[in-house]
Amino acid sequence: MEPPTPPRRVTIVDVARHARVSTTAVSKVLRNAYGASPEMRAKVRRAIDELGYRPLAAARGLRGQTYTIGVMLPDIRNPFFPEIVDGITGRLADTDYQVFLGPGGCNDEQTEARITEAMIDRGMDGIILIAPVSARSRLEHIAATVPTVVVGRHGHSPVYDTVTDDDVTGAALVVDHLVGLGHRRIAHIEHHETDPTRIVEMPNAQRADGYRRAMQAHGLADEIDIVSTVYTQQGGHEGARQLLARPQRPTAIFAGADIVAMGVLDALAEAGLSVPDDISVAGYDNTTFASFGPISLTSVDQAGREIGSNAVRLLLERIAERQKTSVQIKLSPTLVARRTTARVSG
Amino acid sequence: MEPPTPPRRVTIVDVARHARVSTTAVSKVLRNAYGASPEMRAKVRRAIDELGYRPLAAARGLRGQTYTIGVMLPDIRNPFFPEIVDGITGRLADTDYQVFLGPGGCNDEQTEARITEAMIDRGMDGIILIAPVSARSRLEHIAATVPTVVVGRHGHSPVYDTVTDDDVTGAALVVDHLVGLGHRRIAHIEHHETDPTRIVEMPNAQRADGYRRAMQAHGLADEIDIVSTVYTQQGGHEGARQLLARPQRPTAIFAGADIVAMGVLDALAEAGLSVPDDISVAGYDNTTFASFGPISLTSVDQAGREIGSNAVRLLLERIAERQKTSVQIKLSPTLVARRTTARVSG
DNA sequence: CACCCGATGGGAAACGTTACCCGTCAGCGG
DNA sequence: CCGCTGACGGGTAACGTTTCCCATCGGGTG
Incomplete structure (x- = not known):
């Protein structure tokens, strides 16, 4: 002792x-x-x-850098984020920088403000915001104070860099896949969004948009069917129930996120429907949930590790050169077809 | 802009x-x-x-406190930890303190050292270590430098407080439940441990011990069957395969953690066995995985939120009074019976 | 009326590090 | 042999906050 x-x-x-x-x-x-x-x-x-x-980092911070980078996560529970974090820490492993995660309060502007302020007050050298929901002006205010990279939110600003995945393409991959299996009545469950900026910038909205466009491209404009709930398991459950109540049931459900797909699977099991025989289901994010054998969910892989790694690269560049012009990186998703999607029956 | x-x-x-x-x-x-x-x-x-x-927290840190608390997570991916984190942030919400999470490098002593040092260098007022694997002397060294609470690791020290769940009791709950359903050949999958201190202090070892004792208490000493792998999905998969290769297959498998149970379910599905008709499965941690409808895994609930909340309370007490005698809190788990366990067939 | 006390306010020295700037010195070319 | 240059080393003033201590003041007590 x-x-x-x-x-x-x-x-x-x-x-x-x-x-x-x-x-x-x-x-x-x-x-x-x-x-x-x-x-x-x-x-x-x-x-x-x-x-x-x-x-002592605190003393260094008083004069110059603290060699600390803050990462704001909106929700630790989302199994997709660990991938991004891995990408971040991986790239930072052999530098003097240390990463700290700010525990997010589930998509709440006020919590986001508290966390980002805390990071700034602690003199962090740079921060990475993952799928922030705060107003654009707020993000720019942050970026004006400290080097910032925004991940998973479309729409660019001259003061911060962004790393996103091409959600429109991702959604199209799913639709293409399902259409290829003979499906026509393909429904989508989205995260409800009212804020006008967010409708443009948030990935969930982009996915819905990609779904819409892909359906049109396949001449299925009349079959477009979107349910607005939230990106949670409950949201998926609720969305599926609404879809099952339709006079004509969809033959496939494209959930905007894997967690949502979980809720959908849950609701379908309750309704006594079997997947994929009665109905196909696809998710988005390719989380460990999706790859888990007994579930084996068809999903879209976002390469979270690369997203994180790129975010760090941009951040370090911006820390080195504060005034550089902002960069937008858009990565391409891939489809991982598994056992929850199958050729349409009947 | x-x-x-x-x-x-x-x-x-x-x-x-x-x-x-x-x-x-x-x-x-x-x-x-x-x-x-x-x-x-x-x-x-x-x-x-x-x-x-x-x-500016950095400047404050130079003289006094930084109003920052660090939490070291061994593995962000483990869906049990968010519960603890919620308990921590919940209790800290209306104080001036801010929490930051140190991204753990999956049970690696060196990463643990790096993270804890980083926290100390940043002048954090207190740190919470969740299921650390480092040597006892290392933990005491940390605790001598900064107020520390260790979560999820048994064995106490005069310099730090601990919050644990009674893993022996938890394991017994599972065995009792299965015996109550008529099972006798109940196997257990544990996380392999070699270090002598850890065998005493780590929760996984305690669970194995609880399993052993409970089996003996039921007069089933001869049926004790433990497979040593690791607490991952792969570990569960591998463990289940070993158990299925036994001349006499167990009628129930008690996995030491939910993730392990996931691997077990996966392996059983591959082997064409149905759960719970052919074989019962139970996990530990009651993660969201377990509660997810289509899986519906019988598990042990650790009340992670309470664990986190208690850890914070002890930490704040110790920050206030550095020299106080150390406290050990042991919480009681509860069993959540679901659909993966059933009366033994035949 | 002298004295003391508690309540209130402020001056100034830390805390550990970095950044600016100035001295020194050896070597070089003229 | 002189002056210049570049390389190297160090003195010292910040950075923003807290903490120790001292000064002041009004009022109650003897």
């Missing part, structure tokens, strides 16, 4: 004294800055190791 | 000037410290609002 009063922390002054150099010199070595000879570097590094010195 | 060069931040000096008081006075108001009259407080608060001042 250690002494209950923590021993005073080793500071840069201790290192300087131990190495018989100035604190300035130590600081230079730490930051690989100009003005230190190789011998000096070696001497200082030895002292650092001997004393077990680690710079 | 905001000006590209962020305007200088409002500081405590600005507030003081605007309110025509000293910076000391502002600081006192901010911290609700002694020595400020009600009028002074009102005046300062008005100035704060008018200027939109927010204290």
Whole structure:
């Protein structure tokens, strides 16, 4: 058991004294800055190791960087986000940067504000916002204060970079796949959105749009059937129930997210319908849920890891050059066909 | 679009000037410290609002607290952890504290060290370690430096508090339930552990122990059958395959975690066995997976929210009184019987 | 009326690090 | 041999906040 009063922390002054150099010199070595000879570097590094010195990020933050990057997640429960986080940490593993996740409060503007403010107040060097719901002006305000990358939200701004997946194409992949299996009555469950900006920028809206356009492209404009609920399991359950109540039942349901598809499967099981014999189901995100054997959900894969990795790259670039023109990266999704979709029966 | 060069931040000096008081006075108001009259407080608060001042945590950290609490998660993917996190943030919602999550690198001592060091370097006021795998001495070293609460790991230390769930009892609940349904050949899949301390302290080992003891208590010592793999879906799959290869197949499988049970279900489906008719399956953690309709997995509920909430309470107490004697909280799990367990057939 | 006390306000020195700028010194060309 | 240059090392003032302590003041007590 250690002494209950923590021993005073080793500071840069201790290192300087131990190495018989100035604190300035130590600081230079730490930051690989100009003005230190190789011998000096070696001497200082030895002292650092001997004393077990680690710079105090809080003190650094007061002057310059904190070597900390904040990631705001809207919802830890969504099994798609870990992929993105993996991509982020993976790319940051061999840098001095450390990532911290801000626990999101499920798509609530106020919680988002609290978290982003907390990140700014803690002097984070850059932040990555994953599928934020806040107003555009709010995002730009954040980006004006600290280097920012927005992930999973379409619509670009001159002050922040974005990384998105092409949701329109993704939705089309699903429709193409289902049409290829002979389906015509393909319904879609979307996340209800009222805010005009979000209708343009949020991925869920883009998916609905992609669905619409793909249906039209296949000459199925009359069959377009969209139910608006929310992107949760309950939302999927509710949406499926509404669709089953239609005079003519759809032969396939395209849920806007895997979690929604979970709710759909649940509702179909309750209704005594079998998948895919009676009805086909597809999701979006290719989460572990989807790949899980007994479920085996057809889904769209977003390459979350690449999304995260790209977000970090852009962020580091922007930290290095604050004023650079903003970049938009759009990645292409792929379809993973599994056992919940099949050739239409009858 | 905001000006590209962020305007200088409002500081405590600005507030003081605007309110025509000293910076000391502002600081006192901010911290609700002694020595400020009600009028002074009102005046300062008005100035704060008018200027939109927010204290810079980095600067605070240099002198005192950062109002930041770090939570180390071993694996974001485990659907049980969000519950704990919810409990943590819920209790912290109306305080000045902010939580940040350290993305764990899947049960790796080195990653744990990196994350905890990063938290300490950033001057966090306290940290919560969820199911850490590091050596006891390492945990005590951390706790000697910063107030610490360890969650989900048995074995106590004088320097840190712990919150655990009674895993022995939880395992017994499952065995009792299965025995009550007429099962005798009940197998268990555990997470393989070699480190002697961890065998005592880790929840997985406790569950295996609880299983053993409960089997003995029911006079089923001869039926004890444990497969050692890992707590992942693959681990469950592999474990189930081993069990199916037994000359006499078990009639029930108790997986040490829900994710493991997922793998088991997967393997059973592949083998053409139906659940629960041919074989019963139970998990542990009562994750959303388990409650999902089409799966409907019998599981043990750990009340993650309460675990998190208790962890925060202990942490705040320890932050307030650094030297207090350590506390161990052990919560009681409950069984949630669902459709993957049934009366033994034949 | 002198004295003391509690309540209130502020001055100034930390906290650990970085960034600006200035000195020194060796080597070089003229 | 002199002055210039570039490389290197260090002194010191910030950064924004808290904390220790001292000053002031009004009123109650002896």
